[in-house]
Each structure stands twice: as C-alpha cells, then as structure tokens.
Amino acid sequence: EKGGHDYFMLKEIAEQPKAVADTLLGRIDGAGRLHLDEVRITPRELREVDKVVIVACGTAFHAGMIAKYAIEHWTRIPCETELASEFRYRDPILDHRTLVVAISQSGETMDTLMALRHAREQGAKVLAICNTNGSTIPRESDAVLYTHAGPEVAVASTKAFLTQLVACYLVALYLGQICGTKWGDEIRTVIRQLSEISGAVERVLATMEPVRALARSLADHDTVLFLGRHVGYPVALEGALKLKELAYMHAEGFAAGELKHGPIALIEDDLPVVVVVPSPRGRSVLHDKIVSNIQEIRARGARTIVIAEEGDEAVVPYADHLIRIPVTPTLLQPLVSTVPLQVFACELATARGNDVDQPRNLAKSVTVE
Numbered sequence: 001e002k003g004g005h006d007y008f009m010l011k012e013i014a015e016q017p018k019a020v021a022d023t024l025l026g027r028i029d030g031a032g033r034l035h036l037d038e039v040r041i042t043p044r045e046l047r048e049v050d051k052v053v054i055v056a057c058g059t060a061f062h063a064g065m066i067a068k069y070a071i072e073h074w075t076r077i078p079c080e081t082e083l084a085s086e087f088r089y090r091d092p093i094l095d096h097r098t099l100v101v102a103i104s105q106s107g108e109t110m111d112t113l114m115a116l117r118h119a120r121e122q123g124a125k126v127l128a129i130c131n132t133n134g135s136t137i138p139r140e141s142d143a144v145l146y147t148h149a150g151p152e153v154a155v156a157s158t159k160a161f162l163t164q165l166v167a168c169y170l171v172a173l174y175l176g177q178i179c180g181t182k183w184g185d186e187i188r189t190v191i192r193q194l195s196e197i198s199g200a201v202e203r204v205l206a207t208m209e210p211v212r213a214l215a216r217s218l219a220d221h222d223t224v225l226f227l228g229r230h231v232g233y234p235v236a237l238e239g240a241l242k243l244k245e246l247a248y249m250h251a252e253g254f255a256a257g258e259l260k261h262g263p264i265a266l267i268e269d270d271l272p273v274v275v276v277v278p279s280p281r282g283r284s285v286l287h288d289k290i291v292s293n294i295q296e297i298r299a300r301g302a303r304t305i306v307i308a309e310e311g312d313e314a315v316v317p318y319a320d321h322l323i324r325i326p327v328t329p330t331l332l333q334p335l336v337s338t339v340p341l342q343v344f345a346c347e348l349a350t351a352r353g354n355d356v357d358q359p360r361n362l363a364k365s366v367t368v369e
C-alpha cells in the first residue's frame, strides 16, 4: 500500500507530478483556454466580484497566501488571505460581491467550515478548493474546484499542497480570463506553462539525493530558519511548518525583508538558514535583494542553504549548499521550490528517529475549533 516506500509521506511526495497533472486534466482545452465546470458561479456573477478573501488553515493557508499574489497580479481584484480561525471572529466586511475561497484538503476542518458558514450568512459567494469528494466544506459551498491529489494518508500535507496551488492558479487565471485584464497575453502564456509544469516537479524529484544527505547531516541541530520573498515567503513558512511538525525542531519562516527588523539577531555561527531565491529573470529587484540578504546572514555566520533556479550564478559565491530547481515563471515557482523542503523535513525527521506518517500530537483532520 505504500508502493515500495517506507512511509506514506515518501509515496505522496513521489506522486506529486501525477497529482499536479491530474488536477490540470480536462481543465485546459486545445486552444489554451480554461474550463472549470464544477464552478457553479456564473461568469456574470464572477465579473461582479470586487474582493476575494481566502480562508484556510496550516498548509492550505500557505497555498492561499501564494494565491493572493497570483490573483492580484492576474485579475487586479483586491485579495486577502486569512487564517480561518482569525477571520470568523473579527466581524469581517463581506457582501454579495465578495468571493470567499475556502481551501481544505480534508473538507472537514472546523475552523474553515465555520469561516465559510459565516461568509455565506453575510451574502458572500463561497468557492471551495478541496481534495475530498462529498466532504462537508464542498457540500456547504456555492461551488467547488476539486484537487485530484488522490487520498493523502500521511498527516503532513505534501501532494495536496501542490494541487491546492494548481487549483489556486486555475482560479486566478480563470478570473483573469473572464474579467479580461490587461494581462491577456501573459495569462495565455502562463496557462500553457502551467500545463507543462508536472515535468518540472518530476525533474526536481530526480535530484533530491544531495538534499537528503544534507538533511541527515543536520539532525543534531536545534534550529533551522527559512527565508523567502514574494511567493517564496509562504514557501519559507511551509518549509518551517513541515520541519516543526515532522522533526519537532525549532523552525521559523520569515519574509527576507523583515530580517533587519528583528530576526537577524537570531543568526549565529553555523545556524542553518534555508533561502528560497526568486527567479533572476522577471522581477529581478527581488532577486538582487535576496542575494544581499544571503550575504548579510552569511557574514554573521549562517550556514546558507540556497534554493535557486538553474543558471542563477549570482548566488553561487554565497551558498554553502546549493539546491537547484528548474526555471519556471515567477508566480509558479512554489510548485518546484516546495518539493526540496518537503524532502528535507521528511529526511531530517527520519534521521531523528521520528515516524513521519504519524507525528506526535497531530491529527490528519482537525474537526474541532
């Protein structure tokens, strides 16, 4: 049942190229246009949307954070992403022109369910992104876009996360397509690039042996920090969450720009810091800024573990360990940059003698508030 793997988590990490491809299947036609049939909110209703609010918990929340960058870029509709457990209790401002997107693998997370019930009571339309057919969250939503990750057994979410990202990009691109933004050409190009992205996930998986060796060598450390910018910031948070829940280590993710506002005080000799580097093409300002951040922490003794695109030579002098990922469009990079972090956490946890499928104190589906 574990398909020759020691743990479900390893099997599920390996299944990611297929999970991504399956989630795209049938949703992009030959002409490169999107068709999201399960979205029972009409194009007319979608054109009226003036605000998108994403609610989710944990890993699904990180997917929602990344979705915010994509939705605002491709649609120019303001978007907020909020922890479901906070959203419900602050009396959020919602009406019939608000589209609430609830992201949940299990479809049973109580905080997310309560958030969507509250949103519907206020007249908002709710679109669920969910991996479990017929579960409560899609049943109570106006529309649903299913992720096709297949059953996820390991407590720590991996393949569901990648498919949540795919679904978020589909929603963002679909909204962009329907609302007709100035990014028409870019949207068409990205739809094509997205349709080919599972090959890139496959290529990352094929190069993970050095990441596993590195993870094993860090088993006696107490702390690992993660830095990112733009969509790399939620990826850093996700890398830290995986390490906390599996390896029971102190792991924290930061927006790299926040370093000098506090976290840089944590840097000490030989502290491992994972840095997710955005593409040097596209938004090159971001890239240059993060290269400076890597120099700053390295000058203070950090052991830098740099995740950077193939061909990005600027990071080489400052990387104690360099993890290469395939070239992707800036906004899609999390689909490949998250994978080494999953492998890293899984291997480090195993090296520390933990059961990665059943981390202590955690349940797969959190049905209490």
Ligand code: F6R
Pocket: 057, 058, 059, 060, 061, 103, 104, 105, 106, 107, 108, 109, 112, 155, 156, 157, 158, 241, 242, 245, 364, 365, 366
């Ligand atoms: C982390 C993890 C959790 C879930 C969270 C939401 O690896 O699995 O953080 O992402 O409990 O669960 P769902 O997506 O089922 O609502």
